Each structure stands twice: as C-alpha cells, then as structure tokens.
Amino acid sequence: MTRIAKDRPVITVVNVFTVEPQNQQRLLNLLIRATTAVIRFMPGYVSANFHQSLDGRSVVNYAQWRSQEDIETMMQHPDVQELFSKVKEIATMAPQMYKVVFTDEVFQRPGTISLPLPQVGSA
Template identity: 35%
Template sequence: MSTTPQTVIDTGADLVTLINVFTVAPERQAALVAALDRTTREFFATVPGFRSANVHASQDGTRVVNYAQWASAAHFQAMLRMPEARPHLAAIGALVEASDPKLYEVTSVHRPAR
C-alpha cells in the first residue's frame, strides 16, 4: 500500500482544494506548466499541510489550472505568509496574464452507473 499522498475527491475528505485558473499567452503555457511542476516538487510538497497538486493545460493554450489540496485553509494561508514562498509565487506570476485562486470544498461526486 502506497503512503504517497494522492488527490482525494470525496465529500467526506478532511481537506480544502485550491483551484487556481491562470490565463496565459499560448507561447508561455509550457513555461507556466514547467514552473508549477518545479515549484510543487521543490517547495509546495515540503510545506506542512500540502496534500497533492494536479496541473491541467487547456488544449487551446490559454489556460492552466492548478488543482491543489491542503489539509486546511489555515495551512494554505500559512504557506502564503512564508518568506520562502515569495520567489516561487513571483516567478509563476511573471508568466501569467491573470490568475483566479479560490479555496473549495467537494460538495458532490458523480460516477457512471453500473
């Protein structure tokens, strides 16, 4: 059995989900994905309360979505206050035209009928 944290999409999960939709110029999409991947490995994954992250790139090249899970909103807010976070967040911010980060809770999950 793996002990590696995994994304959990369940109404009973004790966590919060950050969904951040980035608007990006198509020629910068790959650089943004690479920056999010690198920052997650090197920094976010080391922060207390981090649970998982998934990066999605739109097929038209204009959006990147970061779906990240944290133990609590307090853990996420504490990360934002860390001085070590600033250079990582600035590097990501330099690549985007806009971002829309919000914290969410899972309210329903649907699967195919059997």
C-alpha cells in the same frame, strides 16, 4: 492519487492561470518545479494536479490541503512568494478555496452492463 470525496477533510484550491500560449509550458515548468521541490514538503499539503488547456491559454491547479491555515501559511512562504513573482511576469492567477459537496462517477462493476453515455445535446 488525488481522492475527491465529500467526507474527506480537506480544503481544495482551484487556481486558474491565464497565460499566452507561448508561455504555457514555461508556466507549467515553474509550477511543477516549485511543487516538487518546495510546496509538497509544507505542513498540510495533500496533493496537486496541473491541467493545461488545449488552446494554450490557461493552466489549472487543483490542489488539496489539510486546512485553510495551511494554505495561508504556504502562500506567505518566501519561496512561494518568489514563485508568485515569477508567475506574475507571464500569467495572471485567480485562486479560490472550496469544499467538496457532491461527487459522481460511472463505475463498471464485474458482472454488470455499462450503459452508453448520452450524447451531448440529446435528451
């Protein structure tokens, strides 16, 4: 499971792929196959998470790597270059590298009361 924490020494890559709805599943298949067969075995790989938009027009990959150098090495690998060629036939991609600066989540600890979340648009 991916752990997101400010104190975790990882670089996060968020890659937004824009795709026509009829190609969304094909894109996901390409990305997941490459991740499970090749990318996960590369030095510095920590995790990958794929999200598909409900309208079918995008896929987001939230990936974690040990270092920027590991990411750059992965991007130059021949198998990854081949993947990018296939992806570019059906989608555009916009990868960016990030570091985590803040996280927040609601917990319900044993013996505590959960407060209802405010409705969107309410004060």
